[in-house]
Amino acid sequence: MASPLEHELKQLIIETLELEDTTPEDIDPDEPLFVEGLGLDSIDALELGLALQKTYGIQLEAESEEARRHFASLRSLAALVEARRNA
Amino acid sequence: MTATHWANIQERGTLAGMRAMVWIRRHLGRLPFRLVLGPVVLYYYLSHPLPRRASREYLARIWPRHAGHPPRHPRLLGLRHFMAFGQALMDKVDAWSGLPPAVCIAPEDHARLDTAIRGGRGGLILVSHLGNLEICSALGQRRPDFHVTQLMHTRNSRKFNRLLARSTGRQGPDIVEVSDISPATAMQLAARIQAGGFVVIAADRVPLGERGRIRRLPFLGRPAPFPEGPFRLAALLRCPVYTLSCLREGSAYRIAFSAFDDTTRLGRKAREAWYLEAMQRYVDWLAAQCRQHPLQWFNFFPFWHAHD
Numbered sequence: 516m517a518s519p520l521e522h523e524l525k526q527l528i529i530e531t532l533e534l535e536d537t538t539p540e541d542i543d544p545d546e547p548l549f550v551e552g553l554g555l556d557s558i559d560a561l562e563l564g565l566a567l568q569k570t571y572g573i574q575l576e577a578e579s580e581e582a583r584r585h586f587a588s589l590r591s592l593a594a595l596v597e598a599r600r601n602a
Numbered sequence: 603m604t605a606t607h608w609a610n611i612q613e614r615g616t617l618a619g620m621r622a623m624v625w626i627r628r629h630l631g632r633l634p635f636r637l638v639l640g641p642v643v644l645y646y647y648l649s650h651p652l653p654r655r656a657s658r659e660y661l662a663r664i665w666p667r668h669a670g671h672p673p674r675h676p677r678l679l680g681l682r683h684f685m686a687f688g689q690a691l692m693d694k695v696d697a698w699s700g701l702p703p704a705v706c707i708a709p710e711d712h713a714r715l716d717t718a719i720r721g722g723r724g725g726l727i728l729v730s731h732l733g734n735l736e737i738c739s740a741l742g743q744r745r746p747d748f749h750v751t752q753l754m755h756t757r758n759s760r761k762f763n764r765l766l767a768r769s770t771g772r773q774g775p776d777i778v779e780v781s782d783i784s785p786a787t788a789m790q791l792a793a794r795i796q797a798g799g800f801v802v803i804a805a806d807r808v809p810l811g812e813r814g815r816i817r818r819l820p821f822l823g824r825p826a827p828f829p830e831g832p833f834r835l836a837a838l839l840r841c842p843v844y845t846l847s848c849l850r851e852g853s854a855y856r857i858a859f860s861a862f863d864d865t866t867r868l869g870r871k872a873r874e875a876w877y878l879e880a881m882q883r884y885v886d887w888l889a890a891q892c893r894q895h896p897l898q899w900f901n902f903f904p905f906w907h908a909h910d
Contacts, residue, residue, distance in 0.1 A: 532870070533869070533870045533871065558834060558838065560785050561783065561784075561785055561788040561838055562838060563785070564785030564786070564788050564789050565785075565788055565789060565792050565838065565839075568789045568792060568793070573789075574786075574789060574790075574793070575784075575785055575786035575789055576786055582784050582785045582786050586785065
């Protein structure tokens, strides 16, 4: 069962990346978002990062290895938003 | 990647030489500096066949298309090209030492710049390696509300900027390296634009290691590789896009600032087509300036074959 935040993030991904043929149910929270899974590329990652910043006011550190971890799956993304949005 | 990629052209001993030149300019003044500059440029010209050949190829392309008179001493053109570069370096040192060369800006350009700053929406500014953009930092000092972040590809210019900052005690513009734009970098840039700031990026050099995001576009009569990156970034940041140049005209620099586009409402599906159209527009803008100021082209590497 997806948490409300996970559902919200699925909507955000679909809207931001204009994935018209994808429904929230198609996104497996544990599957990799990039390359495999949804098959997003690095430009999509940038776009998604900007959407997260706009919606939740999240700022990432310049460490790109860390960012890669956060963007690994929907679940890790949700964990990031949960941890940072009220910070 | 060929060995002649611009980022691979190592300049051994150049830093020490530049340090000496900065010292001479700052402590002995303009005339001794000028006296030393001539032989230095001549030495550089004679001892660096690669930039010399690159210059020759560029000059052979530009000259038949140049609007002005044919050069009086075509054989000396290459050397004059290098001297123009030496002059540009000297002007840079001056600008950073708080002795900026005279700068003028036409009323139209000034009005456009003013509107862009006051509009508060910030933007992305496309620039090139034609002319001497560092002179614009003087502009930034005159307008404290003009916040600029400069994107740079290599350590080469960074080294030079650090050297200047150290010897002049003045801080240059904010510099962000773009060898790899991560989501964190993109957020940082977006935040600066959000705050009404401007992000400056040169769109005439393909970064090292870039594969696949290169487009070959007709430039001065022959296709040359140009990077797609700056245009992808422009689409991503969804903001106004401008062009900025700073070219020497006689003893003063002329700053030109124009609106280029606005990506705020550019949908993702329209991007591919926009890249091509916008890049060609940028290349044409660049070519027009080369025709007007042929000797201020400071891309001293085999521009047309950099990615063969």
